[in-house]
Amino acid sequence: MKKILFAALASALVAVSFPLAAEDDPRVEVDMPAMMRAHMLANMRDHLTAIAEIQASLAAGEYDAAADIAEKRIGMSSLASHGASHMAGFMPKGMQETGTAMHQAASRFAVTAQETAVTRDLPRALGALSRVSEQCVACHAAYRLK
DSSP states (O other): OHHHHHHHHHHHHHHHHSOOOGGGOOSEEEOOOHHHHHHHHHHHHHHHHHHHHHHHHHHTTOHHHHHHHHHHHTSGGGHHHHTHHHHHTTSOHHHHHHHHHHHHHHHHHHHHHHHHHHHOOHHHHHHHHHHHHHHHHHHHHHEEEO
């Protein structure tokens, strides 16, 4: 499993580092109205910023803060603020499912981070956070916005 995850992460890093020409890019192209595309990109940038803030909170031992960031900015309770119901209709089913899995993983991480405030089991919290970013990598490896 770790080898598969490493290969997927390495492939995604190469794809980000060396973008393919559109005609050579095997990812599914997702077409959205310009306003929705801009909104989705802004959401994804905020998710990335939230993950960086979560990592900083974990490094500082601020587990409740990490949980709060995860739930409010990426977790299931963030869907309304992201306009998820409006964007879902423009996404292929697999992209919707991956997005939902990412939001669910973030909510599960939030619970694990709160538990870590008591247990101090940082590797468990980091594992839960990695399941969030695994969904990001999977989506970016399979889909691209037109």
